[in-house]
Amino acid sequence: MVQLTMAKAINEGLRRAMADDPKVLVMGEDIGKLGGVFRVTDRLQEEFGAQRVIDTPLAESGIVGTAVGLALRGFRPVVEIQFDGFVYPAFDQIVCQVAKLHYRTRGNVRMPLTIRIPWAGGVGAAEHHSESPEAYFVHTSGLRVVAVSNPQDAYLMLRQAIASDDPVVYFEPKRLYHAKGDVDLDVDPADAPPMGLARVAREGTDATVLTYGAQVITALDAALAAEEDGISLEVIDLRSLSPLDHRTIGASVRKTGRVVITHEAAREAGVGAELVASVTERCFHYLESPPVRVTGHDIPYPPAKLEKHHVPDLDRILDAVDRVLDRPNSLTGVEL
Amino acid sequence: MTTVHTLNPTADPATDVDDVARLLSPGGERVADPDLQEWIADVDTAAIRRLYRDMVLLRRIDDEGVALQRQGQLGLWPPCRGQEATQIGTARALRADDFAFPSYRETGVVFARGGKPSDYVLAWRGEGHSTYDPYELHTATQQIIIGAQSLHAVGYAMGVQRDGGDQVAAAYFGDGATSQGDVNEAMVFAASFGAPVVFVCTNNQWAISEPVSVQARFPIAGRAPGFGIPSMRVDGNDVLACLAAMRWATDHARRGRGPVFLEAVTYRMGPHTTSDDPTRYRDKEEVEIWRRRDPIDRVEALLRAEGAFDDAFVAGVGADADALAAAVREAAMGAVTRPALSIFDDVYAEPHTGIDEQRAAYAAYLDGFATAQGA
Numbered sequence: 232m233v234q235l236t237m238a239k240a241i242n243e244g245l246r247r248a249m250a251d252d253p254k255v256l257v258m259g260e261d262i263g264k265l266g267g268v269f270r271v272t273d274r275l276q277e278e279f280g281a282q283r284v285i286d287t288p289l290a291e292s293g294i295v296g297t298a299v300g301l302a303l304r305g306f307r308p309v310v311e312i313q314f315d316g317f318v319y320p321a322f323d324q325i326v327c328q329v330a331k332l333h334y335r336t337r338g339n340v341r342m343p344l345t346i347r348i349p350w351a352g353g354v355g356a357a358e359h360h361s362e363s364p365e366a367y368f369v370h371t372s373g374l375r376v377v378a379v380s381n382p383q384d385a386y387l388m389l390r391q392a393i394a395s396d397d398p399v400v401y402f403e404p405k406r407l408y409h410a411k412g413d414v415d416l417d418v419d420p421a422d423a424p425p426m427g428l429a430r431v432a433r434e435g436t437d438a439t440v441l442t443y444g445a446q447v448i449t450a451l452d453a454a455l456a457a458e459e460d461g462i463s464l465e466v467i468d469l470r471s472l473s474p475l476d477h478r479t480i481g482a483s484v485r486k487t488g489r490v491v492i493t494h495e496a497a498r499e500a501g502v503g504a505e506l507v508a509s510v511t512e513r514c515f516h517y518l519e520s521p522p523v524r525v526t527g528h529d530i531p532y533p534p535a536k537l538e539k540h541h542v543p544d545l546d547r548i549l550d551a552v553d554r555v556l557d558r559p560n561s562l563t564g565v566e567l
Numbered sequence: 568m569t570t571v572h573t574l575n576p577t578a579d580p581a582t583d584v585d586d587v588a589r590l591l592s593p594g595g596e597r598v599a600d601p602d603l604q605e606w607i608a609d610v611d612t613a614a615i616r617r618l619y620r621d622m623v624l625l626r627r628i629d630d631e632g633v634a635l636q637r638q639g640q641l642g643l644w645p646p647c648r649g650q651e652a653t654q655i656g657t658a659r660a661l662r663a664d665d666f667a668f669p670s671y672r673e674t675g676v677v678f679a680r681g682g683k684p685s686d687y688v689l690a691w692r693g694e695g696h697s698t699y700d701p702y703e704l705h706t707a708t709q710q711i712i713i714g715a716q717s718l719h720a721v722g723y724a725m726g727v728q729r730d731g732g733d734q735v736a737a738a739y740f741g742d743g744a745t746s747q748g749d750v751n752e753a754m755v756f757a758a759s760f761g762a763p764v765v766f767v768c769t770n771n772q773w774a775i776s777e778p779v780s781v782q783a784r785f786p787i788a789g790r791a792p793g794f795g796i797p798s799m800r801v802d803g804n805d806v807l808a809c810l811a812a813m814r815w816a817t818d819h820a821r822r823g824r825g826p827v828f829l830e831a832v833t834y835r836m837g838p839h840t841t842s843d844d845p846t847r848y849r850d851k852e853e854v855e856i857w858r859r860r861d862p863i864d865r866v867e868a869l870l871r872a873e874g875a876f877d878d879a880f881v882a883g884v885g886a887d888a889d890a891l892a893a894a895v896r897e898a899a900m901g902a903v904t905r906p907a908l909s910i911f912d913d914v915y916a917e918p919h920t921g922i923d924e925q926r927a928a929y930a931a932y933l934d935g936f937a938t939a940q941g942a
Contacts, residue, residue: 256729282729288759293718293752300722303666303707304730320748327712328719335696335708338913372914372922396916427920474921 232415238408240382241271241347243416244389245309249279255393256301258285258294259311259347268313269349269408291321295346299328302342309345309393316359318348322367329398330373344398345389350378351445351495353406353542355535361405362532363496368400369473369505376473377426378402380447382412384430384470390420399426404445429476431483435465438489438555441480441506443469446493446543453548462552472502477509484514489555490522495542498526523551582780584772587832589802590811593860595868602799606811606818612875618659618806619866620884622651625675626863627888628687631895632674636841640899641691645672646837649804650771652862653831655679656809657737657767660817665735666723667706668716672769672835673739680706684894685902694902714740714747717766721753724762724820735820736764737813743774745790746782754794757826765816766791766828769803771835776848791828803833804862834860907933 235243249255257272263286266273276284287294291312298308312318325346332340352361368376375397379385385403392399424430432447433454440450447468454464465483469475484490490510492503503524510522525543533541553560589598590607632644647654654675661667669676677686681704689698697708710716720738727734744750745768757764768787772779791798801812809831816827834857838845870876911926
C-alpha cells in the first residue's frame with residue numbers, strides 16, 4: 232500500500248498497462264516531453280519512447296479518429312483529451328465511430344479505446360476548462376462511461392478500462408488530481424471490483440445520496456455534517472455511469488426510502504434525471520418522498536469567481552436532505 | 568523525378584477537368600505520360616481486358632442496385648456509374664494485405680477487394696450496417712459520415728509503422744469531403760508522422776447538389792503539397808492512369824516515404840442516391856459531355872484498336888455480368904432478416920448490464936405475444 236495522488240495513481244496505471252502489453256499506446260496533446268498539462272503522463276515517453284507515447288497535432292477529432300485506425304490494427308490506444316471542453320470537436324468520432332464500430336461490423340471489429348478526460352470544475356479555470364459532458368456519452372450506446380473519485384479506483388479502473396475490449400470514456404476529476412489516498416498497486420485489476428459496479432462509500436439508513444466523481448467527497452462531507460444532526464446518510468459512489476449499477480442503487484434506496492442525487496453537470500436531461508427515472512421505475516413503492524436532484528444549474532459553466540454558486544456544495548446537499556426527509560429546512564426554518 | 572503533376576493555379580483550375588495526367592484519351596488512344604507510363608509497363612492486353620471486365624461487372628452490380636431499389640427491394644442505393652475507372656484502377660493497385668477505407672459509393676473498391684454478391688446489397692436493404700468482416704477483405708465497412716474514414720486510414724497506417732509492416736492504407740473520399748475537418752486533420756497527422764497512407768479523392772464534380780466550385784477555389788490535389796504531401800491530379804475516367812498513379816502512390820508509401828494524395832477527376836453520372844433528383848441542379852449538356860468520356864467505352868475503343876475486343880470476349884464478359892447480377896438479385900430477394908433480439912447483439916464486446924436487462928425485458932415482452940397466440 233502506498234500513498235499516491237490521483238494524478239500519480241493514473242500515471243502508474245498507464246505505466247503498468249504499457250509495460251504489461253506492448254499494444255497499449257498513449258496519445259494526446261503535450262503528453263510526451265511535457266508529461267501532459269496535469270503531468271499525468273509524466274516520464275512515460277522517456278520510458279516507452281515516442282512511438283508509444285505520441286505527441287499529436289492539436290486536433291481532437293484527429294486524435295480520436297487515428298486512435299480508431301490504430302485500434303483496427305490491433306493496438307489499444309489510450310487517448311488524452313487535454314480538457315473536458317475540448318472533447319466536442321472529437322464528438323463525431325466518439326459517438327459515430329468509436330461507439331458504433333463493433334455494432335456496425337456485427338462484432339468483427341473491437342474498439343479497445345480508452346478516452347481519458349480531465350473533467351469538471353472547482354479549480355478556477357478559464358472558459359471551456361470546467362465542463363461536465365458526461366451525459367452526452369452516457370446517452371450513446373456502445374460506450375462505457377466511468378468517473379473516478381479516489382486514487383485507488385483511478386488506478387484500478389484505468390487498468391480495467393484499458394483491458395476492456397469496449398471503448399471507455401474515463402473521467403478524471405481535476406479538483407482531485409492532487410488529493411492523496413492509499414493505493415494498493417499489487418491488486419490484480421481482474422480481481423478488483425469490476426468497472427461497472429458502484430461502491431457504498433458510506434453506509435447510512437435515513438437517505439441515500441447518489442453521486443460520482445469529485446462530488447463524492449462533497450457528499451461524504453455532507454454526511455459527516457448530517458451526522459451531527461442525527462441524520463444517517465448513505466453515500467453511493469456510482470463509479471460507472473454506463474452501465475449504472477442498479478442493483479447497488481436499488482438495495483440502498485429500498486433500505487432508506489429517500490434519495491438525493493448530486494452532480495455538478497447541468498440538471499436538464501442529465502445523469503441525475505436518469506437516476507430519478509430509474510429509481511422511480513424500480514423502487515416506487517419503497518420511496519417515502521420524491522427524489523431530489525442537486526446539480527449544476529442549466530447555464531453555461533460560469534466564470535471562475537462565480538463557480539462556487541454552480542458546483543453543489545455541502546449546504547446545498549444538506550438542503551436537499553431536509554427536503555427528502557420532510558424536515559423543517561435549516562435555512563428557511565419552514566416546513567417544506 | 569518529379570511525379571507531382573504540375574498545376575496551373577490561374578485559369579479556373581478547380582473545374583478544369585482536362586488539367587489531369589492521363590494514359591488514355593477520352594477517345595481511347597494511348598497518351599504518353601513520362602511519370603505514369605512506367606508504372607503500367609507490365610499491363611498487357613490481357614490485363615487491360617481484366618480491367619475492362621471488372622468495370623463492366625461493377626457497372627452491372629450498380630445497375631442491379633438501382634433496379635432493386637426501384638422495385639422496393641433496397642431502401643437506398645448510391646450509384647457509382649461513371650466512376651468505374653477510378654474505383655477499379657486504384658483498388659486493383661492495392662495488395663491483398665493493404666487496407667482500404669471506402670465511403671458508401673465505393674462499391675467497386677469492395678468488388679475489387681473480393682466482395683460477395685450479398686456484400687453489395689444487404690446493408691442498403693437494411694439487413695445489417697455492414698455485411699462483410701473488414702479483416703477478411705482488408706476493407707473497412709463503407710463509411711457514411713463524410714470523411715471520417717480518412718482518419719481511420721491514417722491511424723491504421725500509424726499502426727503499420729509501429730508493427731514494422733509494409734502495408735499501405737487507402738483512404739477514399741469525395742470532393743465534398745475535402746471541406747471536412749477530418750480530411751484536413753488526416754492530412755496533418757499523415758504528414759506529421761509520415762504514415763503510409765494514400766488519400767484517394769474522387770472528384771466527381773458534385774457533392775449532392777453542391778458543385779466542386781463551392782468546395783474548392785484551387786484544384787483539390789493542389790492542397791496536399793501545402794500539407795507536405797506529394798499529389799497528383801489524374802484522369803479518373805482513365806483506368807490505366809488510375810492504376811498507374813495508385814501504383815506510384817502505394818510504392819511511395821510502402822517504401823516509407825510517407826503519404827500521397829491522388830485526385831481522380833471524374834463524374835457521377837447518376838443521382839447522389841436513388842432519393843436524389845439531379846435534374847434540379849445540373850444541366851443535361853454537362854452530363855452529355857461526360858457521357859462521351861465514359862471510362863468503359865474508352866477501354867473498349869483501346870481494345871478494339873488493339874484487336875482485342877472480339878465477340879467471344881464480349882460474350883464472356885456479358886455472361887459473367889449476367890451471372891453476377893443474378894447473384895446480387897438473389898442475395899437481395901433471398902435475404903433472411905435476423906431475429907428480433909439480434910438488435911441487442913454486439914453493442915458491447917463484453918456483458919453490459921443495461922443492455923442485458925433491456926434484451927431480457929424485450930424478450931419477455933415478445934414472449935407474451937407467443938404465449939397469447941398459443942393460448
